[in-house]
Amino acid sequence: MDEIATKCAGLQLSEKEESEVDLMPPVTETGHVLVGRFCMKRRVSLESVARVVRSFWRTAKNFEVCDLGENKVLFQFEDENDLDRVLLLSPWAFDKYLVLLHKLNAGEAVNKVQFNQTSFWVQIHGLPTMSQTREAGIRIGSILGKVEKVDVDEKGFCLAGYVRIRVTIDISQPLCRGRMVRIGGASPKWVDFRYERLPIFCYWCGKVNHDERDYTQWLRSKESLRAEDKQFGAWLRASQDRL
Structure with missing residues (x-):
């Protein structure tokens, strides 16, 4: 995205393109989100991930699982205490391979997470x-x-x-x-x-x-x-x- 922005910097923008879109700040109260990356070469199955992590994490409330591609998965929790407990008990593994987890903050883009x-x-x-x-x-x-x-x-x-x-x-x-x-x-x-x-x-x-x-x-x-x-x-x- 940064490369695209750099290439576009020299373009002459039209009136529509130059006008700004003002967005509301993210609603942090409902943003209990973890982003995970699976350190394995083969592609992971979202169904397998959801089944395995639910049995391991045993959260008090539900959480949603979304496939982001490239062995990255988003977990959205109903309860922040569940999220904090999952982080506290890390590291986690899937099929014995490390799972890297990052708590997504308000205003933070998934594609900027380093997973290091x-x-x-x-x-x-x-x-x-x-x-x-x-x-x-x-x-x-x-x-x-x-x-x-x-x-x-x-x-x-x-x-x-x-x-x-x-x-x-x-x-x-x-x-x-x-x-x-x-x-x-x-x-x-x-x-x-x-x-x-x-x-x-x-x-x-x-x-x-x-x-x-x-x-x-x-x-x-x-x-x-x-x-x-x-x-x-x-x-x-x-x-x-x-x-």
């Missing part, structure tokens, strides 16, 4: 027990993206086997498998990230917006890349449980 972020619960393994704090979760998790929440007690500690954080990540980038941390003056040590409800992702490049069969280098190599070069597959086998 989603939230995950991530477990941080390998920290000493007394270092499993809210501050540690925020500082370590900041390498992944925006930390939304750290699952700790009222004193800011987590005395379980790991620290759990909820973080918004950029899905156009590879999954981060962990990071080196230094506690005081001690030698740095590796802490491992384990993603809860991890969907199908690419074992070659570590991105969750496609699977290994759609990896560009794999296709260009005519499927000649070595299986041992799947570093993210090795990481998953070594340290990541699908939860």
Whole structure:
């Protein structure tokens, strides 16, 4: 659309074309809308989507489903609490492939939605027990993206086997498998990230917006890349449980 507008900028407009149309602002009270994109190559069936998400989401009130094409779907909710709950419990998967969801704001166009972020619960393994704090979760998790929440007690500690954080990540980038941390003056040590409800992702490049069969280098190599070069597959086998 921007390209069309640019091309039209040099045109001489007629009186009809130049006249403005004044529209009323969107009615936000009824705009409880999510836009979803399915990270899979094959085309999804709207009937299958509607059936599966209704069984998963179990909303208190009804919602409508509309096919936007290109594996994008619009969900319009009667109750905003249902919409917020669906977002809160994300990420969701369809046939084990990630479903990206975006809450449509008033005045926002569907074709402008980027679909480049989603939230995950991530477990941080390998920290000493007394270092499993809210501050540690925020500082370590900041390498992944925006930390939304750290699952700790009222004193800011987590005395379980790991620290759990909820973080918004950029899905156009590879999954981060962990990071080196230094506690005081001690030698740095590796802490491992384990993603809860991890969907199908690419074992070659570590991105969750496609699977290994759609990896560009794999296709260009005519499927000649070595299986041992799947570093993210090795990481998953070594340290990541699908939860």
